[in-house]
Structure formats: C-alpha cells, structure tokens
Amino acid sequence: MILPLLFLLASLLQKYGSEAESSHVTKFHLPSVKQQNGVQDSEQEKIITVSGEGMVQSPDFPRRYPRNIELTWRLVAPSNMRIQLTFDERFGLEDPEDGVCKYDFVEIEDLSEKAVLGRWCGSQSVPTSQTSKGSQIRIRFISDEYFPSEPGFCVRFSLLPVSASGPEVPAVLTPSQQDIENLSETVATLSTVEEVMKYLEPERWQLDMDELYKPTWHVLGKSFIHTKKARGGVDLNLLREEVRLYSCTPRNFSVSLREELKRTDAIFWPSCLLVKRCGGNCACCSQRCYDCQCVPTRVTKKYHEVLLLKHRSGGRGLQKSMTDVSLEHHEECACVCNDDWD
Template identity: 75%
Template sequence: MILPSALILTSLLLQHYGSRAESSHVSKFQLTAIKEQNGVQDSQLEKVLTVSGEGMVTSPNFPHTYPRNIELVWRLVAPSNMRIQLSFDQHFGLEEPEDGICKYDFVELEDLSEKSMVGRWCGAESVSISHVSKGSQVRIRFLSDEYFPSEPGFCIRYSLQPVSDSEADSPAEVPPSQQGLEELTDAVAGLGTVEEVLKYLEPERWQLDMEELYKPTWHVLGKSFILNRKARGTDLNLLREEVRLYSCTPRNFSVSLREELRRTDVIFWPSCLLVKRCGGNCACCSHRGYDCQCVPARVAKKYHEVLVLKHRPGIRGLQKSMTDVALEHHEECVCECSDDSD
C-alpha cells in the first residue's frame, strides 16, 4: 500500500517540476525583485521575446477586462542590425489618470539601448504613437492595481525594421539633459512652470518625473514644509506693506540662487527667488546726522523648496530632486547714520 502511494507522489512531483522547467525554458522568464509605490510588491517576471518577425503583446484577456493587481514585463530582443517598430492597436482602455498622470493602471515603453522611457499611457483615449527603437531591445511593462480594471486593455504590435545607412552615419543629437550647465541654465530660466522644465528635459517621460518629484517618501519632511505650515496663519511681512514706499523697510528683492548660494555645479529652478532685504532711503530717520544707510536690524534664515538639476558622473541624464535651500531674509531695518562730529 505504501509503494503505490509513493509512486503516485513521485509522479506528481516530476510532472509539476517538469512542467515548470519546460515553461521556464520556452518563455525564458527571469526573476527580479521590485517594489512599487502603489502597493504592488510581488516579484516581477520579465518575459524575453526574440523578435524575428511580426507579433503582438497584449494585456491578459484582451479585448476584455484585464485582471486586477498584476504586473507583467516583456523584453523584446531583435538582431543587432535591426530595429523594433511598435504601434498600438486602436482598441485601448486602461484606468483613467489622476491629475494628468498615469498612477494606477498603465502600460509603459522603455528603450533599453538608451535607458530612456518612451512613455506611459492609460485612460480611454486610443494611443496613436508609432515608435521605432533606437537599439535592438525594448521593454514593455504593464501594471494594474486592485481597483477599477477597465476594458479592452491594450495591444502593442511589433515588427522588424533594418538599420538605415543614414542612421548609422549620422551623429547623435545631444539631448537637453546632456548639455552643459551654462547652456541649460539659460534654457531653463526662460521656462514658466515645473511642467515646462521637465517637458524640455525629458519630453517622453516628464509625467514620470513629476510623479517622482512629488510622491510622498519615507524620509522626514523638509524644513520648508514644516516652517511654512507653522507660519501660514501669520505673515509679519504683510503688516509692513503700508509703510511709506521709500522708507527704510524690508522689501522684495530677487536673488540668483547660483550666486547667492555660490553653487555653480547645479541648476536651480526657479533660478531666482524673492527675499526680503532692506531697501529704501532714510528720509524718515530722526537722527541728526549724515551719510545714513539702511541696514538690517533683525535677520532670519528661511527655507525654500526648489527643483535642483545636477549632472551625475558617468551616468546619462540629470539627477532631479526637490531640495530645501536656506536664504537670508531681513525682517527689520534701521537707519545707521554717521555723527556730525565724525
């Protein structure tokens, strides 16, 4: 009675692990660890597809509702002398974005030869993009959270395209993120919003950068957030607005952050900030003297949160971060005059 049971158990184990080995060999799954901010913390499986002709990658159950809480990754590999052309099927539908950013259910495309994100898509509008890879490998990643799955999902068709002679001979255009600091400083200074800055630097992945900049993190909140929240109810500078226009009072001055902080190795955006500095004449001063100067009587250091762009040695692209900078503010001013007898 024991022998048949052992044989059955052995047969089942061989069948189970044999099927796993065969599946792993055919689909070439590679196991890597990943952690997502929206709660999907399972290991991700990267399925490697050798591109030898036409094919497609789809969300599960396409063109019907895809499952919840899944993550799928495909790496498309073509011969080194070929490029991969990708286009979306007109039937497309994923969970809607929030504030214009795909945060929950999305499909994204990454060009592995340049380690650059081509884009991320979600919502109900069809995707009209047709992309030809810069190298021989691309990665497609699909993620859905545990809420509001949509239909029909997505379908991306791929095919091969030979490398053209002009592409092989033409020099690579230097992207904005690889330009020199001075050139970038002039370009960024003329932009009006953070969105415009990121679109200029990374036109294909600016939404991802926006999400990274503003998403909550585990570290302690910056001083600018804490101090501004505490002082939000009272702004002493507003009480001084009725002071005579040309008297010795704190007033708004624009300062260049690179000059003020003596940092020439990074780019700040905004490049200038308003600070309170003593200004105006001393006509209202009652001191009977001459050579009067408006000087600060009380100085405070205040923190401002700005976008910092910095080159990373040996790494393509710019490091982008929100950083606190401390600037000197004059809160009270007095007229300092020389005595008549001097």
C-alpha cells in the first residue's frame, strides 16, 4: 500500500515541477522591449504605436532639461491615418545662432516624404502644428553640453483620417509650383536672404540657411580693388576734377542679373547688383567731333557671390545654392569721336 502511494507522489511532483519550470522559462523569454502604452525601446529610437492621443516631451518638462542628450521617437499610425502634432504653449530651448538652430533643438521628420518638416529652438514663438503626409513621423531632440534652457518642449499627438488631413489641391500655389517669372518678381521684393528662405520653405528655412553657408567646392568669389590717386590743391585743378567727376567716368549702375547674364531659367537674389559702367557726357570733347561718345577703355571681370534658385526636374521643389556670377566693370573711360566734322 505504501509503495503505490510513493509512486503516485513522485509522479505528481515531476508533473507540476515541469509545469512550473516551463512557466518560468516562458516568462523569462517575454519580449523585454515592450512597454506600456504601445512604446517599444530600440537601440536608436523609441517606437510609439499611435492609437489615440499622447505626448512626447523633453526630460523634466516643464523644468530645465539635461545637457548632452539625444532622444528620438518614431510615431507609427495605421496606414489609413495621419498624425497631427501640436506643441505646448510652454516652449523654450537654447537660442539660435545667426538665426539657425545649431545647438539645442527639436526636429520633426516626415518619414513617408523623407523630408524634415522643421527644426525649432529659442523661445520667441511656439512652433506651428504639423500634420504628417504618411503614417510615420520622427521627432528628434538634441541638447549639447552648454546652456540648457527651460521649460523644454512638449508635443501632443493625435490621429486624423486621411480625408481630414488636408485638401488634395492647395488653394495657393507654393513657390515650387509657381512659374519662374512670377516667382522671380516675388523674390525680388524681399529684403533679406532670411526672408527669401522663409518664403520658399516656411517650415525648414533655418535648415536651408545652415546648409547654404556650409563650405562647398565651388569657386570662391574674387575681388579687385583699385585705388585712385588724388592730385590737386590748386583751385584750377580742383575745378577740373569736379568737372571730370560729372563727365565721362566709371560710375555705379544697377544691372538685372537675369538680363545681364541672359539666364531666364534661374532666379538670383539679390536680383540686381551694382557695377561700374562708363557714364556722363562728353561736352569737353573736341569741337570738331560730330558724334562723341563715352566708351570704356579698360574693362575687368569681377565675381559676386549670390543666391541661385532653380526648379528641380520633375517638380521636386527648388534647388537653392550660393553661386558666383561674373560681371563686367569699367575701370577707365574716354570720349571717342565716331565722326569727324568735315
């Protein structure tokens, strides 16, 4: 009687011990990357499955964020939905340098378009709302080792149906959709290169400014400086010099770059530049001269660095780059008689 009971007890212990061991192993192998609210940790970024409303923010928001960190969140929505981002009114990161966010900034990238929607820093104004064109968007926050600010940032996200994400045809043509003549007229009215960039790319103009002034392999502009020796001291010479200044001499003229360079396929900013060209009358020319004209006797080429705008092929927006243009400058002028008096 005792022997069968011992066999039964041993069998039960073996069975339940195996189940306990199996349960322990299954629990150990559960994916450790899964967290609450659909958040997963990966080596490079935190993946957030967007099924409703939520938020991402700088560490310790709304207090001073830590130094020397880089955080990335990838928001993933269903394929038939779009992601809308709205910034909290409390926004403040390290100020930009020369209008460009170089040190501490938050950046939003539309992964379906492979395009950066914007980069923001400082505390002058809260970034505008953003809506993705696809179902994935990336938010990146970087702070360097100097001058952390407060309160940092907080971005709230929500879902929009594809039909509600925006009209298919914009009511106003974007700069890249305008023809070259209309775009040229508009750009010519802008006062600074910052205004040009803001008009062309309102959401990413700071990135364009940063890229624009990076060193490139294009030929650097050249400068030719010519000094004039002034003589005089006596009244007669001074009077003669004053007359010469208003006679046939090199003087400032404004020229349209598109007309001067015969480039109707491009837009330049500034659209006009100053050049030295011969001007003034030839009243002091020989009295025997019937047709006296002011002409250049010494001409040089000078190089000016300007902003060049061109349409990309296939309607892929505008190409923006710094380029050198070569313009003629008249260094010396003289009155030349075309027809002698017979």
